[in-house]
Amino acid sequence: MTSDFDKAQAAMDEPNLREEENLADILLQLGDRIAPSLIAGTHREQLLQCAGAIPASVAAYPFGFELPMHTDQLRGDLGIIVTSGSDTARFFEQRGRQADATSAAAGLAGVIREMQCESSPIHPLVSMLMLEFDVPDTQEAVQKEPGVFLYPKEPMIGGGNVQPVSVMLDAIVSAAGWQAQAAEHRELARIYRKMRSSVRIGSLGVFPSRQRTIRLAIADFQNSSEIIDLLQNIGWNAQNHRFVESLIQILETNN
Numbered sequence: 075m076t077s078d079f080d081k082a083q084a085a086m087d088e089p090n091l092r093e094e095e096n097l098a099d100i101l102l103q104l105g106d107r108i109a110p111s112l113i114a115g116t117h118r119e120q121l122l123q124c125a126g127a128i129p130a131s132v133a134a135y136p137f138g139f140e141l142p143m144h145t146d147q148l149r150g151d152l153g154i155i156v157t158s159g160s161d162t163a164r165f166f167e168q169r170g171r172q173a174d175a176t177s178a179a180a181g182l183a184g185v186i187r188e189m190q191c192e193s194s195p196i197h198p199l200v201s202m203l204m205l206e207f208d209v210p211d212t213q214e215a216v217q218k219e220p221g222v223f224l225y226p227k228e229p230m231i232g233g234g235n236v237q238p239v240s241v242m243l244d245a246i247v248s249a250a251g252w253q254a255q256a257a258e259h260r261e262l263a264r265i266y267r268k269m270r271s272s273v274r275i276g277s278l279g280v281f282p283s284r285q286r287t288i289r290l291a292i293a294d295f296q297n298s299s300e301i302i303d304l305l306q307n308i309g310w311n312a313q314n315h316r317f318v319e320s321l322i323q324i325l326e327t328n329n
Contacts (some may be wrong), residue, residue, distance in 0.1 A: 097125040097154075100133050112141055117149040121209045124152060128207075131161035140206060152207040158190045166205075177251030178219040178282035185222075185249040196245045199238050201227040203249075208283070218283035222249040223291075225277050232269025232292075239266050242278050243288065250282040258288055265290065268307045272296065298322040 101108060101122060113121060132154040139150035156162050163186050169175065170183020185203070188194040206221035224246050230239055243262055247254050266275070272294060279289035295301050298319070305318065 096130055097128040097132055097137075098122045100130055101125050108139075113139065113150045117209060121150075121152060124207050124209050128152075128154065129162055129165045131165070132156075134160065134162075149209065151209055154205050154207075155202055156186065156205060157202045158186075163190070176219060176282075178249075179251075181249050181251035181282075182219075182222060185224075185245050188245065195241045196224075199226055199228075199242055200224050200245065204277070204279075206279075206281075208281075221279055221281040221289075222246060223277045223279035223289070224249070226275060230266075230275040231271050232273045232275075233267055233271050236263045236266055239263070239275065239278075246278045246280050246288070250280040250286075252280075252282075252286065262288065262290065265308050269304065270300065273300070273304075 108118075110118075135155040135157065137152070137154045140153055141150045154162070156166060166179075167183045167186045170179040170181070170186075172179075175183070182205075185196070188196050189200055189203070191197055202225050204223040204225070206223065208218050208221075224242055226238075226242065230242075239262060240259055243259060244254055247258070269275075269292065273292055274294055276291035276293035277289075279291070280287070281289075292304070295304075301318065301322065
């Protein structure tokens with residue numbers, strides 16, 4: 075049976091697929107709406123090449139660019155959203171089933187299937203995933219597997235039940251094509267228990283093509299002192315504290 079959500083989703087996807095072949099076609103139509111002052115030159119060309127391998131159906135949902143704050147280079151990485159049952163989800167699922175698929179591509183396809191399976195433990199927990207593509211600086215650079223970020227359906231409030239967080243960790247590790255590690259579960263549980271009940275987990279992420287780390291995004295801090303308090307409680311070193319404090323001061327001043 076097709077739900078109303080599925081019908082609405084198909085209605086959003088199909089016009090894009092009829093009119094455009096890939097995301098690069100859409101970016102070309104946007105032209106200077108993608109500000110040349112932010113993404114320009116060779117990197118803009120590489121962005122279009124990267125987007126050429128991504129189906130146009132991603133434009134049915136928000137997509138955008140991550141711009142580095144620590145450099146003046148006019149570049150940005152590409153972020154897209156993948157939801158259950160979408161044409162984009164089917165594209166990456168099929169990609170992961172190919173004979174020459176990397177372990178990360180196969181892992182991502184598996185997580186997408188799990189998101190759509192009602193009996194899967196991650197089905198009630200994950201609302202969507204985001205893929206972040208590192209745009210190469212040169213044509214000779216090898217296109218890496220995208221970063222993968224899972225977003226919870228319901229707020230995972232600090233200090234709550236750690237089991238759903240553990241399930242999400244297993245899923246994000248699987249999406250990278252990695253094997254689970256008990257140490258990562260212990261560390262995530264430790265941090266989660268030290269979070270205040272006023273903050274929540276925003277997402278869990280991995281970059282399969284980089285050194286193995288788990289990216290934990292925490293949201294809903296009310297002020298800078300809450301951020302610093304958490305960093306101190308979980309054992310970040312003083313040098314990192316100073317960097318965070320200086321960055322927060324800039325953001326608070328601008329706001």
